[in-house]
Amino acid sequence: MDNATRPQSKRWARRAERAVNRDTYVNEAADLGLVVMDSPFDPEPGIRVENGRIVMIDGREEADFDSIDRYIARYALDPAIAEEVMARPSLDLARMLVDISTPRALVMALMQGCTPAKLCSIVSHLNVVEMMMALQKMRARRTPGNQAHVTNWRENPVLMAADAAEAALRGFDELETTCRIARMAPINALALLVGSQTPHGGVLTQCAVEEALNLRLGLKGLTSYAETLSIYGTDEAMRDGDDTPWSKGFLASAYASRGIKIRFTSGTGAETMMGYESGQSMLYLEARCLVLVKGSGAQGVQNGSISCIALPGALPGGVRAVLAENLIAAALGLEVATGNDAMSSHSDMRKAAKLMLQFLPGTDFITSGYSSMPRRDNMFGGGNFDAYDMDDWLIIQRDMKVDAGMEPVTEDAVIATRRRAGKAMQAVFAGLGLPPISDEEIEAAALADDSDDMPERDLVGDLAAADALLEGPLTALDVVRALDEAGFCDIAANVLAMQRVRTSGDYLQPAAVLTRDFAALSAFTDRNDYCGPGTGFRLEGAQWEKIAAIPQARSAAEMVPLSRGRAGVALKAVPRPARSAPDEVVIAVGPAFATLLDRTLCGLSHGETLAALIAGIRSRGLRERIVKMHATADLGQIGFEGAKLSGSGIAIGLQSKGTTVIQRQGLAPLNNLELFSQAPLLSAQAYRQIGANAASHALRQPPSPVPVTVDNMARLRLIVHAVLMHKREIAAITAGRAPEDMEARFDA
Amino acid sequence: MRDDDDIRRPQARLAPEAITMETFRQGRITPGDITIRRETLVAQAALAEAEGYPQLARNFRRAAELTQVPNDVLIETYDRLRPHRATYYELIALAQEFAARYDAPETGEYIRQAAEAYRAKGLLAVRDGGDD
Numbered sequence: 001m002d003n004a005t006r007p008q009s010k011r012w013a014r015r016a017e018r019a020v021n022r023d024t025y026v027n028e029a030a031d032l033g034l035v036v037m038d039s040p041f042d043p044e045p046g047i048r049v050e051n052g053r054i055v056m057i058d059g060r061e062e063a064d065f066d067s068i069d070r071y072i073a074r075y076a077l078d079p080a081i082a083e084e085v086m087a088r089p090s091l092d093l094a095r096m097l098v099d100i101s102t103p104r105a106l107v108m109a110l111m112q113g114c115t116p117a118k119l120c121s122i123v124s125h126l127n128v129v130e131m132m133m134a135l136q137k138m139r140a141r142r143t144p145g146n147q148a149h150v151t152n153w154r155e156n157p158v159l160m161a162a163d164a165a166e167a168a169l170r171g172f173d174e175l176e177t178t179c180r181i182a183r184m185a186p187i188n189a190l191a192l193l194v195g196s197q198t199p200h201g202g203v204l205t206q207c208a209v210e211e212a213l214n215l216r217l218g219l220k221g222l223t224s225y226a227e228t229l230s231i232y233g234t235d236e237a238m239r240d241g242d243d244t245p246w247s248k249g250f251l252a253s254a255y256a257s258r259g260i261k262i263r264f265t266s267g268t269g270a271e272t273m274m275g276y277e278s279g280q281s282m283l284y285l286e287a288r289c290l291v292l293v294k295g296s297g298a299q300g301v302q303n304g305s306i307s308c309i310a311l312p313g314a315l316p317g318g319v320r321a322v323l324a325e326n327l328i329a330a331a332l333g334l335e336v337a338t339g340n341d342a343m344s345s346h347s348d349m350r351k352a353a354k355l356m357l358q359f360l361p362g363t364d365f366i367t368s369g370y371s372s373m374p375r376r377d378n379m380f381g382g383g384n385f386d387a388y389d390m391d392d393w394l395i396i397q398r399d400m401k402v403d404a405g406m407e408p409v410t411e412d413a414v415i416a417t418r419r420r421a422g423k424a425m426q427a428v429f430a431g432l433g434l435p436p437i438s439d440e441e442i443e444a445a446a447l448a449d450d451s452d453d454m455p456e457r458d459l460v461g462d463l464a465a466a467d468a469l470l471e472g473p474l475t476a477l478d479v480v481r482a483l484d485e486a487g488f489c490d491i492a493a494n495v496l497a498m499q500r501v502r503t504s505g506d507y508l509q510p511a512a513v514l515t516r517d518f519a520a521l522s523a524f525t526d527r528n529d530y531c532g533p534g535t536g537f538r539l540e541g542a543q544w545e546k547i548a549a550i551p552q553a554r555s556a557a558e559m560v561p562l563s564r565g566r567a568g569v570a571l572k573a574v575p576r577p578a579r580s581a582p583d584e585v586v587i588a589v590g591p592a593f594a595t596l597l598d599r600t601l602c603g604l605s606h607g608e609t610l611a612a613l614i615a616g617i618r619s620r621g622l623r624e625r626i627v628k629m630h631a632t633a634d635l636g637q638i639g640f641e642g643a644k645l646s647g648s649g650i651a652i653g654l655q656s657k658g659t660t661v662i663q664r665q666g667l668a669p670l671n672n673l674e675l676f677s678q679a680p681l682l683s684a685q686a687y688r689q690i691g692a693n694a695a696s697h698a699l700r701q702p703p704s705p706v707p708v709t710v711d712n713m714a715r716l717r718l719i720v721h722a723v724l725m726h727k728r729e730i731a732a733i734t735a736g737r738a739p740e741d742m743e744a745r746f747d748a
Numbered sequence: 749m750r751d752d753d754d755i756r757r758p759q760a761r762l763a764p765e766a767i768t769m770e771t772f773r774q775g776r777i778t779p780g781d782i783t784i785r786r787e788t789l790v791a792q793a794a795l796a797e798a799e800g801y802p803q804l805a806r807n808f809r810r811a812a813e814l815t816q817v818p819n820d821v822l823i824e825t826y827d828r829l830r831p832h833r834a835t836y837y838e839l840i841a842l843a844q845e846f847a848a849r850y851d852a853p854e855t856g857e858y859i860r861q862a863a864e865a866y867r868a869k870g871l872l873a874v875r876d877g878g879d880d
Contacts, residue, residue, distance in 0.1 A: 256811035297807020
């Protein structure tokens, strides 16, 4: 059938508009490199050791080794155990990864004997839940962490410092910036440093630029770590990146020699993007990268496909493969920053589902850069999760009782730290002779959403200052002096302490981050000792209280704002009439009506509600008789007792929160004529119609439909209010007290 | 000879605990004092080895050696190790310089391994005269 004649479903058309259908999906094609795992071109796992020397890896003989094989044979794989480990069935090793009674250290030791193909074979036995179990056990640091991106399109240093301060306040362990204009790097690194140390000390910072420049920023003390060391899983791709395993390995040592933490960068899909995958699976090539990282002696890696995420994401099993690469890195003992930085989907649901694979088990850094500002200011092209998603993130942490590296903060605290960071920058710029920062800029940065909210700055002046800063003698010690002299002594002390930690080398060890007291939390000092329930990192005590205390949560006491002290009606007890009248409809109200409570869930005052019911009853020529129930808060019982008293046999039962029933004498309490259980949806018009319907029942005439709006979110929005209002109704109960007739006096 | 091209480049004189705002205000902290010392990295290497991280330990031992190497030489050496930047003999000479001049034998050996690998895999610079 051609498209013109093909029948089209309106529902399919609506679904086609959904965000998830804006993503791209492609079928596997191994010959084009479009395969995430288990390509037919992947080699079989294998190793041969002769005289303590590895002479074959994954089917390739030493004479044919490419430079990556050569590197990993020499520096990564342990020839003493390799043949024995490789002889073990992959399934057995896969089970050890997941098994809670096999300790992390044992698994990690075995992984040092595994070739890239073997590592792929092992993880291919695991489903995603097993991989998450394994990741929880194998991640290096016990306490999970997170990293933020801090950039802005205008390269405004005041805004950058303010955003850095906010990100630090929110609990990120590492902050990463970069530049739109490379020359700006020294100023951006400086702004990030000052901002990051403003609310408290210990946050690590980096400025991702070209390697030589990166190293120079570190040498000046303006940055404390680097993760720009990109590597690839084929020789050709490495060469395209203008590097070799040896050059990157040397760089790793060079950074360490200056006390600067580094991690490498790799990830599935990069080789395919560059056209150098030779049909091999993305995961196999990533496994080669990871063994290479291990061999270089780098303490860690950021992977999880990083900027290529949409490519594995387009393929079947792609998101699983990305989790698998995180897991292989962790299993090798590497610190791993697990991606989730670049845009992975148009669909919030799909993004969140993918995120959970790292968020729930916890990783050393859940994201390789959470966009702490709106994504239009993200100069990494990232922003998979950005400033606007922070409340979602925080609330999911609270829902799941999980620490995914972000803490709730108040708006007041955020504005205060942003302003202080701006003022500190003003002092540093003045102290170092950089272009002046105005009070207007500081105030704009304190309150800004994004860089459009900032006044124009002289970019040319800032660039010239950046050049001078890089070429001149100034270092972080001059920053300390400027801060100290201007009275920012705490920030000065934090910046100085960031210099001091370099001299100890503790934060060069695997997965190290710094506490607010500058102690290194690493694989050695904060050992991941997970071995099943009751062990490892547990979100408890003060940290759990902190994560649970989102500013949106209110105390129950302040939550029934529907009581405003003005019911709009006062009820006064009157003597019971000697005889009930046949033309009366009883309105039986709950015990808190117009006393402890004064408004229904939809916000109608009790006066308005009662008046509408009365108007409805009277519109059919009958009259109301108001009765207050004291002994029950149960709607069925209120209606049932009301109907017993009613001369017409009809009663309207009305709970104080607005839930309503029409009841006839003789029916069981839970059997009724009409029930209006969704109080939030009942307007004054609806109550009027309920009154009229009750009268119609009394007159034995057919009732009319009550206008009720359909709002599927009403329950979601008001369920806590409903509970609290019902609790108040219950509190008003006086056991055994008989119903009382009431006279209503409406306020003007 | 550049000012900083001096293997007697001062290492940190102050112990880490002495790096405080008080000593800073007394003007006792110089940039040299906030560099990591060779022996500190050697000790971190020993810790890594004991924790089952032999590759990391090797990196730290090379890093310990590189504390003796001036900043510019570090950056230049990285560049020499990139593809097609140096001939085999230039790399071998560099390896010898590291071992002899900077007391950096492990780094020297690492550079020598790079030279062998680059020769085998075609990653050397091609210069006039065919020196590979």
